[in-house]
Amino acid sequence: MSRMLLAPGRYVQGAGAIKEIGWHTSRFGTCAMVIGGNTALSVCGPDIEASLAEKGISCHLESFRGVSSQQEIRRLAGITAANRGDVIIALGGGASIDAGKAVAHEMKLPVVVVPTVISTDAPCSALSVVYSESGVFERYLLLRKNPDCVLVDTTLVVGAPARFLVAGMGDALATFWESDTCSRSGRPNPLTGGGSPTLAAGALSRLCYETLLESGVQAKLAVEKQVVTPAVDAIIEANTLLSGLSSENGGHAGAHSIHNGLTTLPAVKQRLHGEKVAFGVIAQLVLEVRSSPVIKEVQDFCYSVGLPLCLEDLDCVNPTTEELRQVAIAAVAEGETVHATWFPVTAVMVEAAIRIADALGTRYKKALL
Numbered sequence: 001m002s003r004m005l006l007a008p009g010r011y012v013q014g015a016g017a018i019k020e021i022g023w024h025t026s027r028f029g030t031c032a033m034v035i036g037g038n039t040a041l042s043v044c045g046p047d048i049e050a051s052l053a054e055k056g057i058s059c060h061l062e063s064f065r066g067v068s069s070q071q072e073i074r075r076l077a078g079i080t081a082a083n084r085g086d087v088i089i090a091l092g093g094g095a096s097i098d099a100g101k102a103v104a105h106e107m108k109l110p111v112v113v114v115p116t117v118i119s120t121d122a123p124c125s126a127l128s129v130v131y132s133e134s135g136v137f138e139r140y141l142l143l144r145k146n147p148d149c150v151l152v153d154t155t156l157v158v159g160a161p162a163r164f165l166v167a168g169m170g171d172a173l174a175t176f177w178e179s180d181t182c183s184r185s186g187r188p189n190p191l192t193g194g195g196s197p198t199l200a201a202g203a204l205s206r207l208c209y210e211t212l213l214e215s216g217v218q219a220k221l222a223v224e225k226q227v228v229t230p231a232v233d234a235i236i237e238a239n240t241l242l243s244g245l246s247s248e249n250g251g252h253a254g255a256h257s258i259h260n261g262l263t264t265l266p267a268v269k270q271r272l273h274g275e276k277v278a279f280g281v282i283a284q285l286v287l288e289v290r291s292s293p294v295i296k297e298v299q300d301f302c303y304s305v306g307l308p309l310c311l312e313d314l315d316c317v318n319p320t321t322e323e324l325r326q327v328a329i330a331a332v333a334e335g336e337t338v339h340a341t342w343f344p345v346t347a348v349m350v351e352a353a354i355r356i357a358d359a360l361g362t363r364y365k366k367a368l369l
């Protein structure tokens with residue numbers, strides 16, 4: 001199939017960028033439906049209203065109820081229709097952005113995405129996750145198009161706990177290694193409908209990885225002190241734009257499947273997506289028999305920013321054989337992206353890779369004592 005690159009219509013990033021939202025939104029509509037959690041609405045609502053008013057755009061602010069479920073998407077779509085909204089602004093963390101993108105998709109309206117925490121690479125993608133009312137994963141909703149605009153105000157991001165940006169680095173860490181696996185195997189990428197990756201996607205994934213290694217530690221320290229520095233800017237772009245574009249266009253592989261397997265363990269429930277993915281990257285590298293210096297480089301990075309190196313770091317202490325088997329079986333379920341690897345992968349192989357990755361991480365930490 002032909003080469004393909006999916007991307008948002010425009011990407012905006014800067015300190016105070018929220019004050020420019022009226023200018024960007026004026027390209028898409030005149031009546032905005034702003035969807036966000038209570039905290040995000042109280043922090044950004046006044047600036048958004050003022051900026052939209054400057055451009056003559058009316059708006060309705062609506063509180064997101066916490067779960068991106070079909071019922072919540074339908075409720076928000078009903079309110080958008082009642083207010084004659086012609087553009088959606090989706091504000092906040094992953095769940096409200098998923099819901100906002102889904103509302104725009106169902107109503108065939110443009111959407112401006114405003115992430116206020118950068119803990120995953122999802123803001124730029126043409127994908128929403130839909131959950132049941134009780135918050136259990138239900139399905140992926142493939143959207144007709146990527147967001148019309150993604151706007152990141154870096155001052156909002158440094159106001160959130162550093163753990164979120166670090167988790168975003170864990171998700172971004174997977175990008176280069178997973179796209180490398182997909183390009184080696186040449187398997188079709190379901191996120192682009194089977195398109196082959198462009199040279200651009202490959203270059204972006206490499207730049208994403210290099211940026212993490214170069215600026216990750218400094219960015220973490222800066223966010224802990226709540227200051228925007230060039231390193232913070234670089235990492236926000238790596239986590240959001242570089243990782244978003246290259247993972248969507250390059251494809252997922254073992255790391256995300258191992259993450260999915262780990263979600264079957266109640267012990268790791270409190271851990272963020274990117275934290276589990278980071279351990280999944282190390283296990284993927286072991287599974288693929290990558291060289292020791294490569295694994296060490298990734299471990300060094302994880303340690304330097306505080307990402308997990310072993311199962312204990314994910315709150316999974318002394319897992320039983322059955323538990324690890326269950327993780328591995330879930331990781332190789334039909335449709336899982338681990339099957340994008342260039343050789344056939346079985347549950348036995350994944351279980352062994354998780355055990356070795358865990359042992360390597362434990363050894364790494366012991367050597368530091």
Ligand SMILES: [Zn+2]
Nearest residue numbers: 120121171277
């Ligand atoms: Zn991810």
